[in-house]
Each structure stands twice: as C-alpha cells, then as structure tokens.
Amino acid sequence: MPKITLDNDTFEFEGRPKLLQFCLESGVDLPHFCYHPSMSAPANCRQCLVEVGMPQINRETGQPNLDESGQPIIQYMPKLQTSCSMDVADGMVVKSHRSSELVKRAQKDNLEFLLINHPLDCPICDQAGHCPLQNQTYKHGPEGSRFEFRKVGKPKHIDLGPNVVLDGERCINCTRCIRFTREISKSNQLTIIERGVKNYPMTPPGVEFDEPYSMNVIDICPVGALTSKDARFRARIWEMSKTASISTVNAKGSNCYYWVKDNKIVQITPRTNMDVNEYWLADEDRLDYHKFNDNRPTGPSISGAQVSWEAAYKAASDCLSGVDGSRILFLGSATATVEDNYLLTKLAAKVGASTPMYLAHRKEGHGDNWLRTDDRTPNAQGCERLGMKVADVAALKARISNGEVDVLHVLEDDVVASGVCTAAELAGVKVVLHYYNTTNETLSAADVAIPAAMAVETVGTVVNEQGHAQRLRPAKAIADVNRTLSMEIGKCRADRHGTPFDKWYEEANLINCQPGWVSLPGIASGLGLELNYKGPRQIIEELSSSNDAFAGLSYEGMGELGVRLSEQGVTA
Amino acid sequence: MGDFIKHPVVDMPERMPAPAIEADKLVFTDDEKKQMKTWVSRYPTADGAIMRGLWLAQEKFGFLPPEVIQLVANEIGIPYANAYGVATFYTQYFKEKKGKHVLDICTCFSCQLCGGYDMLHYIEEKLGVHKGETTKDGLFTIQEAECLGACGSAPMLQITNGPFVHNLNKEKVDALLDALKEDKIPAFTSVTLPQDEDEMGGNRRSDVSSIESYSVRPVSETLS
Numbered sequence: 001m002p003k004i005t006l007d008n009d010t011f012e013f014e015g016r017p018k019l020l021q022f023c024l025e026s027g028v029d030l031p032h033f034c035y036h037p038s039m040s041a042p043a044n045c046r047q048c049l050v051e052v053g054m055p056q057i058n059r060e061t062g063q064p065n066l067d068e069s070g071q072p073i074i075q076y077m078p079k080l081q082t083s084c085s086m087d088v089a090d091g092m093v094v095k096s097h098r099s100s101e102l103v104k105r106a107q108k109d110n111l112e113f114l115l116i117n118h119p120l121d122c123p124i125c126d127q128a129g130h131c132p133l134q135n136q137t138y139k140h141g142p143e144g145s146r147f148e149f150r151k152v153g154k155p156k157h158i159d160l161g162p163n164v165v166l167d168g169e170r171c172i173n174c175t176r177c178i179r180f181t182r183e184i185s186k187s188n189q190l191t192i193i194e195r196g197v198k199n200y201p202m203t204p205p206g207v208e209f210d211e212p213y214s215m216n217v218i219d220i221c222p223v224g225a226l227t228s229k230d231a232r233f234r235a236r237i238w239e240m241s242k243t244a245s246i247s248t249v250n251a252k253g254s255n256c257y258y259w260v261k262d263n264k265i266v267q268i269t270p271r272t273n274m275d276v277n278e279y280w281l282a283d284e285d286r287l288d289y290h291k292f293n294d295n296r297p298t299g300p301s302i303s304g305a306q307v308s309w310e311a312a313y314k315a316a317s318d319c320l321s322g323v324d325g326s327r328i329l330f331l332g333s334a335t336a337t338v339e340d341n342y343l344l345t346k347l348a349a350k351v352g353a354s355t356p357m358y359l360a361h362r363k364e365g366h367g368d369n370w371l372r373t374d375d376r377t378p379n380a381q382g383c384e385r386l387g388m389k390v391a392d393v394a395a396l397k398a399r400i401s402n403g404e405v406d407v408l409h410v411l412e413d414d415v416v417a418s419g420v421c422t423a424a425e426l427a428g429v430k431v432v433l434h435y436y437n438t439t440n441e442t443l444s445a446a447d448v449a450i451p452a453a454m455a456v457e458t459v460g461t462v463v464n465e466q467g468h469a470q471r472l473r474p475a476k477a478i479a480d481v482n483r484t485l486s487m488e489i490g491k492c493r494a495d496r497h498g499t500p501f502d503k504w505y506e507e508a509n510l511i512n513c514q515p516g517w518v519s520l521p522g523i524a525s526g527l528g529l530e531l532n533y534k535g536p537r538q539i540i541e542e543l544s545s546s547n548d549a550f551a552g553l554s555y556e557g558m559g560e561l562g563v564r565l566s567e568q569g570v571t572a
Numbered sequence: 573m574g575d576f577i578k579h580p581v582v583d584m585p586e587r588m589p590a591p592a593i594e595a596d597k598l599v600f601t602d603d604e605k606k607q608m609k610t611w612v613s614r615y616p617t618a619d620g621a622i623m624r625g626l627w628l629a630q631e632k633f634g635f636l637p638p639e640v641i642q643l644v645a646n647e648i649g650i651p652y653a654n655a656y657g658v659a660t661f662y663t664q665y666f667k668e669k670k671g672k673h674v675l676d677i678c679t680c681f682s683c684q685l686c687g688g689y690d691m692l693h694y695i696e697e698k699l700g701v702h703k704g705e706t707t708k709d710g711l712f713t714i715q716e717a718e719c720l721g722a723c724g725s726a727p728m729l730q731i732t733n734g735p736f737v738h739n740l741n742k743e744k745v746d747a748l749l750d751a752l753k754e755d756k757i758p759a760f761t762s763v764t765l766p767q768d769e770d771e772m773g774g775n776r777r778s779d780v781s782s783i784e785s786y787s788v789r790p791v792s793e794t795l796s
C-alpha cells in the first residue's frame with residue numbers, strides 16, 4: 001500500500017485523499033480556514049501551508065537516489081504548499097509545524113496578515129469561544145500586530161437575508177459561504193464583491209439571501225462575519241450546554257445540537273451525520289424552538305384544576321376503566337417517540353381498544369428531497385413500524401359526532417387543531433390529553449390533561465422517512481430532574497463548576513411535565529397493567545425481540561449516529 | 573489608494589436600486605446574442621465567456637447597472653451573483669454612468685514619483701471636479717488608477733479603457749483635453765526604448781504608427 005511520511009511518522013493511505021484531509025484524519029491538527037471537506041478547495045486562506053517533498057528519482061535507473069545512510073534523498077518543493085489542494089502521493093514526505101520552523105513561521109505570519117484588517121471585537125462577537133481564527137491565533141499566531149494604520153472599514157450589521165447578518169470587517173474572504181451557495185445549496189445568492197482590501201461577501205443587488213438553508217453559512221464561517229439574526233447576542237458559547245440529539249421539525253431526522261442556557265433552548269445547530277444530513281441543517285430546523293420554551297404547562301390538571309401527578313394518573317385510568325374497548329379511541333403521535341407510542345399500544349390492548357392511530361401532519365409540496373420533507377413530524381415511520389396507521393380524519397370526525405366514542409386518549413397531539421372535531425363536539429367524550437403547550441386547542445375539552453416532555457426533554461427513539469432510527473437525548477431538564485445527575489443531558493461550565501448560587505440553578509424554567517414513558521405506566525398501573533420498565537432503553541430491548549420491524553435495535557447500536565432499519569429491522 | 577489610506581472605508585452598493593435602463597431597451601440584438609454564443613462555445617464552462625459578455629454590454633449600454641449584469645448572466649447562462657462578482661472585481665467595468673471620456677490617471681508608485689498626483693490635481697482643477705466625479709457637461713470623468721503597466725513613460729493616463737497617453741505634463745494635458753472636447757481621441761502610441769532608437773525607426777511594433785521616444789523621467793513637484 002502506498003505510504004506517506006508526516007513529521008517522521010509513516011502512514012499508509014488508499015485512493016487519492018487531499019493532504020490536509022489526510023493529516024486531519026491522521027491526528028495532525030493542521031490549521032486551516034477555507035478548506036471544507038464537502039466543497040472545492042480554492043486554497044485562498046494560505047493557512048494550511050506545509051513543506052512537501054518527494055524522493056529524488058534517478059533519471060537513468062528510475063530508482064530513488066540514496067544518501068550515505070541508504071535513505072532516499074528527499075527533494076523538497078522550493079515553496080511551501082497548500083495541503084488542502086495537494087493530492088497525497090506515494091513516498092511523499094511532509095513537514096508540518098510540528099517539525100518545521102519554516103511552517104511555524106508561515107502560519108504565524110499568515111495569521112498576522114489575516115488579522116491586519118480583522119477587528120479586535122472578540123468581546124462582543126458571537127463567534128468568540130468557538131472561532132477558528134481566535135483559536136488558531138492562540139495556538140499559532142503572533143503575539144501582537146505591527147500594523148500601525150487604520151483598519152479598513154466595511155459594511156457591518158447588514159441583513160443579508162431574513163436569518164443571516166453580515167459583518168464585512170470580520171470576513172477573511174475564505175469564500176466558504178459563497179461556495180456553499182454555489183456548490184451545496186445551489187441558490188447562488190452570494191458572491192464576493194470588489195477586490196483587494198475592499199472585498200467582502202454580498203448578495204447581488206435586488207437579491208435577498210433567503211434560501212431555506214441560508215443559516216448553514218453561519219456554521220461554516222470560520223470567523224464571526226456571518227451570525228444568526230435569531231441567536232446573536234443572546235448567549236456566549238460557554239454559557240450554554242449542548243446536547244447531541246435529533247431535530248423533530250420534519251421527517252428527515254437531521255442530527256443537531258440543542259444549545260441550552262438557563263434551561264431554555266436558545267439555539268439549534270447541525271451535527272454531522274454523513275448518513276442523514278451530512279454537515280447541514282435547514283433553517284426551519286433551527287428556528288422552530290420557541291415551542292420548547294414558551295406556553296408550557298405548569299402541571300397536570302383535571303378539568304382545568306391543577307392536581308398532583310398521582311391524582312391525574314388515577315383520574316385518567318378511571319376514565320379508561322369500565323368502558324367497552326370499542327368505544328375508546330386511542331390516538332398515538334408521530335411527534336412522540338417509538339417508546340411512548342409502544343406503551344400506548346399496550347395500554348390500548350389492555351382495555352380492549354383497537355391499535356392506536358396517529359394523525360398525519362403534512363404540508364404537501366414542502367419537501368425538497370434534501371433536508372426538508374412534506375411530513376412535519378419526526379416519527380411517522382416509527383408509528384407505522386409499531387403497526388399504527390394514519391387516521392382518516394373524516395372517519396374519526398364521523399365516529400365522534402355519531403357518539404360512537406366515549407373516551408378519547410390523545411398522546412401528544414391536538415385533535416381540535418387538526419380538524420378532527422371541535423372542542424364543543426367533545427363535550428360528551430371523556431378526553432385524556434398528553435400535551436406539550438398550553439396553546440393546544442384540545443386542552444379546553446380535556447378532562448385529564450397531562451403535560452408531556454418534549455423532544456428536548458425526553459429519552460427516546462425516532463425513525464426518519466428513510467428508516468433511520470436515531471435517539472433523542474434530553475437537552476434541558478424538567479421538574480424533578482437533576483441536570484448533573486441525568487447522564488444524558490449535555491453539560492455546560494455552570495453544570496460542572498457552578499454552585500447553587502449561580503443563576504443556572506433557577507428553578508423557574510423547569511417545566512413540570514413527564515415523558516410518556518413515565519406517565520403512561522402511571523395510568524396503566526391503575527388499570528392493573530404494570531409497565532415496569534427501567535426506562536426507554538429497556539422498552540427498545542423488548543421491542544427489538546418482539547417486533548420484526550425493530551429487530552436488532554438497541555441504544556448502544558444507535559449511538560450518536562443512529563442505524564438504518566430495513567423492513568426487517570437493523571440492516572447489516 | 574490615496575485617500576483610502578487616510579479614510580479606509582468601503583461603501584456598500586445599494587442593495588435594491590431602481591433600474592437605470594428602461595425595460596424595453598434592456599435587450600440584446602440577435603447578432604449580439606449570436607456573438608455571446610460563440611464566446612460561450614470557446615470555453616469549457618460558460619463562466620469563461622462572462623468577461624467578454626460584460627465588455628460587449630458595457631460598449632452597448634455605456635455602463636453596467638445591475639440589470640445589465642443580470643441580462644448578460646442570463647444570456648451566457650451563469651448565475652447572476654457570479655457575474656456581479658466579476659463585474660465589481662474589475663475597475664474597467666463601469667458600474668455607474670460615467671462621462672463620455674473616462675480619464676484614468678495613474679498614481680501608483682512610479683507615476684506618483686514622477687508627478688502622477690501633480691497631473692491628477694492639475695486635471696481636477698482644470699475640469700473643476702474631483703476624482704471619481706463627472707463634469708457637468710457629462711464629458712469627463714476623472715479617476716485615480718493603480719499601475720497601468722506603463723511605468724517607463726510615467727506619469728501617464730488612460731482614456732476610457734483605451735489608449736494610453738504617456739509622458740504627461742501640463743501642456744500635454746491641455747492639448748489632450750482640447751482634443752477630447754472635439755472628440756479627437758489620440759491614437760494608440762508606442763513608446764520606444766533608447767536601445768531601439770537606431771533600429772526600425774525606433775518602433776518595434778509593426779502595427780503601430782504613432783510613436784513617442786523615451787525621455788528622462790520628470791520628478792514630482794512635491795519631491796523636487
């Protein structure tokens with residue numbers, strides 16, 4: 001196999017990887033700005049320079065010339081090379097900053113150039129703390145600047161579009177954002193205008209940067225030139241915890257991080273998963289988070305009156321007991337996890353009702369075969385695999401208005417808003433409602449209202465449109481959950497080092513709700529059905545052996561990136 | 573650069589400007605379209621033809637407002653943003669309406685030392701407008717240019733992306749402006765080199781008849 005030497009270590013390689021990518025994958029942390037693995041390499045930032053040599057070949061013999069000690073003589077290229085645009089070749093010898101003073105010097109000087117016109121406004125810049133330019137300057141940069149002139153002033157706080165704000169002065173003209181719109185999203189809405197010290201990215205006149213994926217340029221911008229209109233100035237990066245989880249806005253199941261401050265979701269950013277969303281996340285997945293923070297319930301209630309959890313469970317099981325199963329209607333939810341829906345099917349079976357159905361939430365024509373789907377729920381596939389079917393709204397409507405339903409048990413959905421019936425039509429029906437937000441229109445008709453933990457507060461599994469099963473992890477704590485004891489929740493500095501006096505421990509933003517895998521067993525036990533699972537992990541263990549569609553599924557197997565399910569469970 | 577050093581601020585182009593060319597005038601003739609097609613076919617990708625396309629449009633419309641750049645991009649079949657980036661990169665593409673004659677006075681290093689600024693200021697005074705501005709009669713626009721590659725005959729200027737005028741001095745400027753007012757544009761002039769003086773009549777270029785001989789460079793007034 002062909003070999004390459006990086007700072008005296010020899011590595012084997014396959015194919016023709018780019019040198020920078022190969023170094024990064026081999027643990028050599030070469031600084032770089034403009035290179036991005038998914039896009040073309042214009043080699044314009046010059047930060048990834050290395051010394052590159054090849055064995056000197058004897059023209060007559062075709063063999064490498066050897067030195068006295070029998071080692072091939074390495075002929076170095078006269079100038080430093082940009083590793084991002086260089087193909088790895090057999091026998092290549094590369095010196096990075098780890099072994100070459102020249103490379104070290106080049107990195108330092110290059111940073112000095114990049115910083116000449118870069119404002120020193122890190123204290124008010126949203127990128128500070130996760131800024132490649134800041135980090136690399138710490139590691140490789142010069143101590144100070146020798147530039148004694150006025151820095152170039154460029155347009156600042158310009159709304160490129162509805163979601164992205166430009167600070168032209170901070171831009172280092174790496175062109176990542178431009179290449180994103182040219183090569184990835186293909187919207188072609190951005191370009192670099194002007195030249196020399198005057199250039200910066202901009203939309204051409206008459207064009208707004210309003211494509212549905214615009215906010216990805218914020219993540220790939222290696223400086224704070226592009227920031228999120230929504231999230232800027234709201235939290236410093238070190239004040240937030242981040243949790244690796246799944247976006248639930250559509251059926252793509254894009255991998256994301258939920259950023260939490262003061263127990264509220266403040267930002268959502270993409271998480272790389274080459275099998276699902278690669279490096280990207282649609283704007284809709286990032287902006288639809290206020291529902292996690294606002295209009296949340298304050299606790300369980302019976303006919304509008306706040307009660308204890310025990311009382312609510314008791315009331316719910318009372319609703320369900322003593323009624324003929326055929327007159328009980330269970331609705332599952334494509335927004336709830338596989339685990340919670342599974343428990344609901346068990347509860348339905350216990351009282352002799354037919355398998356729960358679920359309501360479809362689709363916006364036809366919205367999907368784009370990329371990261372946005374017609375389906376506005378994350379888990380319709382999971383429901384289908386549990387044997388649940390999409391409810392026919394007209395048929396349900398008829399059943400309710402004909403008085404065929406005595407009890408309606410709704411898991412994390414809103415029948416009134418979905419047009420199944422009006423709240424008035426539910427007057428004669430006992431309604432048990434698990435709900436997320438106080439804006440739920442079915443709430444006024446609910447006899448027992450049980451606040452449910454949302455995707456960012458629970459543990460569970462969702463299956464995307466392609467059958468990719470992935471895990472939700474709790475990003476924010478709910479009442480009764482201790483952030484530091486819950487191993488799943490991402491930790492921030494205050495979690496690790498904070499004291500009870502820190503603002504962090506404010507209880508105000510802890511929502512009094514319960515995940516379905518807690519509340520459904522609570523209701524079931526009043527009916528004599530003991531759903532004694534230690535947690536969702538055990539539910540999936542049971543499902544994987546009892547239901548072919550989930551065969552082989554496990555929390556360990558899903559890990560952070562999920563697994564692809566075929567008709568018959570996990571694919572090899 | 574000049575003032576930019578003292579006041580280095582980059583302005584932003586208007587983002588939603590009103591169109592400068594009336595919609596019914598905003599078309600290419602069939603011949604022009606055909607010409608662009610030929611250019612496109614000469615390059616591996618259509619992007620290659622953008623510079624010539626913009627040039628053609630500038631000659632036709634006089635300058636390149638956004639709607640013209642978009643028209644060219646559509647004609648060539650490349651994204652508007654790319655075309656706009658190219659158009660703003662080159663100072664030779666005029667993004668706004670200019671005077672009939674655009675005087676690009678070089679004030680880069682060599683010309684500066686030999687009196688580039690003296691010439692610029694002299695022309696500014698004479699025409700009563702500053703660099704970057706157009707005279708009221710719409711005849712002249714004065715611009716400050718970076719090195720135009722004729723340092724050997726500094727100070728110099730270029731007329732509307734066309735012929736160079738070498739070895740500038742005040743008399744030459746006076747004569748030039750008078751000629752331009754009568755629409756007499758000087759011919760392309762080749763500057764001979766001392767070592768060529770004896771050969772070929774001093775003119776190495778067989779395609780140029782107008783020549784000017786090399787002379788010792790003047791020194792900027794501020795230096796002497």
Ligand code: SF4
Pocket residue numbers: 170171172173174175176177178201217220221222223225226
């Ligand atoms: S705005 Fe950011 S991503 Fe775009 S060119 Fe500038 S530095 Fe690069």
Ligand code: FES
Pocket residue numbers: 032033034035042043044045046047048049082083084085
């Ligand atoms: S990463 Fe290689 S030049 Fe920018």
Ligand code: FES
Pocket residue numbers: 678679680681682683684718719720721722723724726728
């Ligand atoms: S400096 Fe004026 S032409 Fe070179």
